[in-house]
Amino acid sequence: MGLYRGLIFAAIGLMIAAVGFGDSVILVNDSPFQLTAMVIDAQGNIRGQTVMRPAQQLSFTIPMPSFQQPQAPMIPYTILWYCQDQTEYGIWTSINSGALVTAQGSTGQKVCKFPKPSPADSNTSKPY
Numbered sequence: 001m002g003l004y005r006g007l008i009f010a011a012i013g014l015m016i017a018a019v020g021f022g023d024s025v026i027l028v029n030d031s032p033f034q035l036t037a038m039v040i041d042a043q044g045n046i047r048g049q050t051v052m053r054p055a056q057q058l059s060f061t062i063p064m065p066s067f068q069q070p071q072a073p074m075i076p077y078t079i080l081w082y083c084q085d086q087t088e089y090g091i092w093t094s095i096n097s098g099a100l101v102t103a104q105g106s107t108g109q110k111v112c113k114f115p116k117p118s119p120a121d122s123n124t125s126k127p128y
């Protein structure tokens with residue numbers, strides 16, 4: 001009975017490990033703009049995206065298919081950086097798991113339009 005119980009716990013542990021781990025990349029928004037980082041796998045599938053403030057960095061975990069081996073390789077990844085108006089800021093290609101990916105290091109225009117201030121944000125006073 002003890003061996004059987006040990007095998008059950010080992011099998012459960014392996015299943016949890018298979019679900020709990022995925023690839024990750026370190027994303028750094030070193031631009032002055034709020035950007036969206038989109039992670040695309042080698043097959044062209046969007047694996048996830050996140051909105052990042054200026055100077056924000058995070059380890060982005062790329063979910064792996066659960067309880068199955070991928071039929072095609074997922075790496076290398078492509079990282080697309082987008083402005084808030086959906087224009088492309090920059091792109092990284094051929095990214096491996098664990099890589100550090102910065103917005104400023106990407107290839108592309110690396111410029112976003114700043115949002116226009118609303119009339120309420122204006123400091124000019126109007127005579128009554």
